[in-house]
Amino acid sequence: MEFFLQNVVNALQWGSFYALIALGYSMVYSIMMVFNFAHGDIFMTGAYIGCGIAALLLGLFAAFGLNVPGWATLSITIVISMLLTSLLGMLVERVGYRPLREAPRASAAITGLMIGIILETGNLAILGARRLSFPELIQSTTYDLGGVFVTNKKILIVGVSLALMYALSRFIQKTRWGMAMRAMSYDYEVVPLMGVSLNGVGLLTFAIGSALAAAAGILYGLAYPVLDPYMGVLLGWKAFVAAILGGRGSILGAALAGFLLGFIEIFVPVIFPSTLRDLIAYSIILLILVFRPYGFFGQAYSTQLRL
Amino acid sequence: MEEAIVQKRTSSAKIISIPSALAGTPMLGWLVGVLCAVFLERQFGDLLAFELYLPKIPVLFGFLIVMKDPSLIPGALAYVLLIYVAPVIGVARLSVGVTNRLAALLDRGPLRLSALIHLTLFYIALHYWADLSDYRLVVLKLTMIAVMLTLSVNVTNGYLGEFSCAHPGFMALGAYSASILSLFLFTNSPMFGRAVLPAWSGPYFFPLELIIGGIVAAIAALIVAIPSFRTRGDYLAIISLAFMFIVKSLIENLEWAGGPRGLSGQPGWSSLHVVFVWMVVCVWVINNFVRSVFGKAMNAVRDNEIAADAMTVNTRKTKIAAFMLGAFWAGVAGGLFAHVMRFVNPGTFGIQRLAEILAMVYFGGLNSVVGSVFGAVSINLISEMLRPLHVYKWIVIPLILILVMIYRPTGLLAFREFDVKEILKPKG
Numbered sequence: 001m002e003f004f005l006q007n008v009v010n011a012l013q014w015g016s017f018y019a020l021i022a023l024g025y026s027m028v029y030s031i032m033m034v035f036n037f038a039h040g041d042i043f044m045t046g047a048y049i050g051c052g053i054a055a056l057l058l059g060l061f062a063a064f065g066l067n068v069p070g071w072a073t074l075s076i077t078i079v080i081s082m083l084l085t086s087l088l089g090m091l092v093e094r095v096g097y098r099p100l101r102e103a104p105r106a107s108a109a110i111t112g113l114m115i116g117i118i119l120e121t122g123n124l125a126i127l128g129a130r131r132l133s134f135p136e137l138i139q140s141t142t143y144d145l146g147g148v149f150v151t152n153k154k155i156l157i158v159g160v161s162l163a164l165m166y167a168l169s170r171f172i173q174k175t176r177w178g179m180a181m182r183a184m185s186y187d188y189e190v191v192p193l194m195g196v197s198l199n200g201v202g203l204l205t206f207a208i209g210s211a212l213a214a215a216a217g218i219l220y221g222l223a224y225p226v227l228d229p230y231m232g233v234l235l236g237w238k239a240f241v242a243a244i245l246g247g248r249g250s251i252l253g254a255a256l257a258g259f260l261l262g263f264i265e266i267f268v269p270v271i272f273p274s275t276l277r278d279l280i281a282y283s284i285i286l287l288i289l290v291f292r293p294y295g296f297f298g299q300a301y302s303t304q305l306r307l
Numbered sequence: 308m309e310e311a312i313v314q315k316r317t318s319s320a321k322i323i324s325i326p327s328a329l330a331g332t333p334m335l336g337w338l339v340g341v342l343c344a345v346f347l348e349r350q351f352g353d354l355l356a357f358e359l360y361l362p363k364i365p366v367l368f369g370f371l372i373v374m375k376d377p378s379l380i381p382g383a384l385a386y387v388l389l390i391y392v393a394p395v396i397g398v399a400r401l402s403v404g405v406t407n408r409l410a411a412l413l414d415r416g417p418l419r420l421s422a423l424i425h426l427t428l429f430y431i432a433l434h435y436w437a438d439l440s441d442y443r444l445v446v447l448k449l450t451m452i453a454v455m456l457t458l459s460v461n462v463t464n465g466y467l468g469e470f471s472c473a474h475p476g477f478m479a480l481g482a483y484s485a486s487i488l489s490l491f492l493f494t495n496s497p498m499f500g501r502a503v504l505p506a507w508s509g510p511y512f513f514p515l516e517l518i519i520g521g522i523v524a525a526i527a528a529l530i531v532a533i534p535s536f537r538t539r540g541d542y543l544a545i546i547s548l549a550f551m552f553i554v555k556s557l558i559e560n561l562e563w564a565g566g567p568r569g570l571s572g573q574p575g576w577s578s579l580h581v582v583f584v585w586m587v588v589c590v591w592v593i594n595n596f597v598r599s600v601f602g603k604a605m606n607a608v609r610d611n612e613i614a615a616d617a618m619t620v621n622t623r624k625t626k627i628a629a630f631m632l633g634a635f636w637a638g639v640a641g642g643l644f645a646h647v648m649r650f651v652n653p654g655t656f657g658i659q660r661l662a663e664i665l666a667m668v669y670f671g672g673l674n675s676v677v678g679s680v681f682g683a684v685s686i687n688l689i690s691e692m693l694r695p696l697h698v699y700k701w702i703v704i705p706l707i708l709i710l711v712m713i714y715r716p717t718g719l720l721a722f723r724e725f726d727v728k729e730i731l732k733p734k735g
Contacts, residue, residue: 113665
C-alpha cells in the first residue's frame with residue numbers, strides 16, 4: 001500500500017509539470033485556435049531564466065550580507081521569471097503568430113515549431129552545450145508519513161501547481177478578460193465583432209500560458225536541477241498530447257489530462273518493464289483517442305480546416 | 308456544357324519571370340547544356356580551380372568554400388560562372404535550333420519514350436557530376452530520398468489536408484524492415500546468423516525488400532488512417548504523433564533488432580542509379596495518383612468532407628488510400644536511406660526528422676508535386692551549404708522557413724500541376 005501511495009505522490013509531482021505546460025498549450029489552442037509548438041521551448045527558456053534570476057538573487061543577497069530564507073528567494077524568482085517569460089511569449093505571438101492569423105493553421109504550427117528550434121539553438125549557441133545546474137534554493141527535507149516518503153519539494157511543487165491552476169480558473173471565470181477568452185473559445189470569429197481586441201486577447205493568452213510554463217520550468221529545476229537546451233522538446237510534445245487529450249475549450253480537461261499522463265508514465269514502469277514505458281503510455285493514449293475522439297471534455301465540432 | 312463544369316487547370320507559371328530569350332529553350336536544350344557543363348568540369352575543373360586560387364574543386368557550387376573563407380568569393384563566383392552558368396546557358400541557347408527540332412520529334416512520339424530519353428540524359432549528367440566527389444554522391448542520394456519522403460508527406464498533408472506527424476514512423480518501419488531482410492538473408496551478421504542466400508543475388512532482391520518495407524509501413528498506416536474516419540485535424544495530429552512515439556519505442560525495445568543501438572552493416576546496394584530510378588518511379592506514381600480521380604477526391608475531402616461525402620466521394624476509401632500510399636513511399640525512402648547510411652537507429656526517426664520533413668514540405672509547397680521536389684532539393688542543399696555555420700545553421704533555416712510561412716503560408720510552389728508533356732515540349 002505504501003508503495004502505491006509513494007507512486008501516487010511521485011505521479012502527482014510528475015503530472016503537475018505536464019499539467020502546467022498542457023494548460024499553456026490548451027489555452028492557446030482553445031482561444032487562439034492554433035498550436036504553439038514553441039511552448040515546450042518557452043518552458044525551457046523559463047527554466048533558464050529562473051536559473052539566471054535565482055543565481056543573480058543569491059549573489060545579490062550574499063553581496064549585501066542579507067540572510068533571505070530560501071522560500072522567499074524562490075517566490076521572487078518565480079514571480080520575476082513568470083513576468084519575463086510572459087514577455088517572451090508575447091514576443092513570440094507578435095512575431096510568429098499574428099502575421100499568420102488568417103493563414104492555414106498548419107502553417108502557424110510550422111512557424112511555432114521553427115520558433116522553438118530557434119529558441120533551442122539560440123540557447124545552445126549562447127550558453128554552450130554544457131548543462132546548467134539550478135541553484136539550490138531550498139534544503140530538501142523528507143517527511144515520513146507512515147511509510148510514504150514525501151519531500152518538502154514535492155509538496156511545494158504540487159502545491160504551487162494547484163495554486164496556479166486555481167488562480168487561472170478564477171481569472172478565467174471572474175474577470176472581463178477571462179470572459180473574453182471564454183467567449184473566444186466558443187466562437188472565434190464573433191468576439192472581435194463585439195469590440196474585444198483580438199490582439200489584446202492573443203497577447204494575454206500567450207502571456208499567461210508562457211508564465212505558467214515558466215513556473216513549471218522553475219519547479220522542474222527544483223526537482224531535477226540539471227538543465228539542458230533540449231529539455232523542453234520531449235516534455236513539450238507530451239504535454240501537447242495531454243492538452244489535446246483534455247479537449248478543446250476546457251482548462252480543467254487539460255490539467256486533468258496532464259495529471260493522467262503523469263500517472264500513466266509513473267505507473268506503467270511499475271507494472272511493465274520500464275523500457276516499454278513510452279510504448280504503453282502512447283498506446284493507452286491512442287486507445288483513449290479512438291474511443292473519445294474529442295478528448296475528455298471537448299465538444300464535437302465540425303472541423304473546417306482553414307486551408 | 309462540359310467546359311463549364313471542368314475545372315480550370317491550375318497555372319504552371321513560374322514564380323520569377325524568365326527572360327524571353329531563355330524561355331525559348333526546350334528542356335532538352337537545358338539538359339544538353341548541363342551535360343556540357345558537367346563534362347567541362349571533369350576536364351578542366353581542377354585546372355580552373357587552381358588558376359582561381361581555390362583550394363580544390365568546389366563541391367557544392369562553392370558555398371562551402373566561401374563560408375569557410377570569404378576571401379575566396381570572387382574565385383568561387385568566377386568558377387560557378389565559367390563552369391556552370393556560362394556553358395549551360397551558352398550551349399542551351401546555341402543549340403536551340405537543333406534541340407527544338409529534336410524535342411518536336413520526340414513530342415510526336417509516345418510520352419514515355421521522350422521522358423525516358425530526357426531522364427537518361429539527366430541521369431548521365433548527375434552521374435558524372437557526382438563522380439568527382441564522394442560528398443556530392445552522398446548529398447545527391449540523400450536529396451533524392453528526401454524528395455521521395457517529401458512527396459509522401461505532401462500526399463497526406465497537402466492533398467488530403469491532414470496534419471500527419473507519422474511519417475518518421477513509416478520511414479523507420481521501412482528502414483528497419485529492409486535492413487532486417489538484408490542482414491538476415493544476405494549477410495553474415497552477428498545478430499542474424501549466417502547468410503541464407505548468396506551475396507551476389509542481393510541487389511536483385513533489393514527492390515523486393517524495399518517494396519516489403521513499404522508494405523509494412525502501409526499496413527501500419529491503417530493505425531493512423533482508421534481513427535481519421537472519426538477525428539480530423541488536431542486529434543489526428545496527436546494520433547499520428549502517438550504513432551511515431553510508439554514506433555520509436557517499439558524499435559528501441561526489440562533487442563533482436565538492435566534496440567537503441569541500431570542496426571549496421573547493411574550492404575551498400577543504394578547506388579545512384581538505384582535511388583534515381585526509385586525516385587523517378589515515386590514521382591511518376593504519385594503525380595499520376597494526385598492527377599487522377601483519387602487526387603480530386605482527396606482535395607474534396609480536405610476542403611469539405613461532408614460536401615464530398617454528399618457528392619458520392621467515398622471518404623473512407625480516399626483516406627485509407629492516401630495514408631497507405633504516403634506510408635508506402637515513406638517506407639521505401641526509409642529502406643533506401645538505411646542502405647545509403649548503412650546504419651539505422653531509432654533516434655534518427657524522431658522529432659528532429661519530423662521537423663526536417665515538415666520544413667521541406669511547407670517550404671516547397673502543399674498540394675504540388677513540383678513543390679515537393681523543389682522543397683526537398685532546396686532545404687537539403689541549403690542545409691548542406693550552411694554546414695560550415697555549425698549550430699547557427701539551425702537558426703538560419705528556421706528563420707527562412709518562418710519568412711516563407713509569413714509571406715506564403717502554404718509554401719512557395721503550392722497548388723501547381725506537374726505536367727510532364729508541357730515540360731518536355733519544344734518551345735519555339
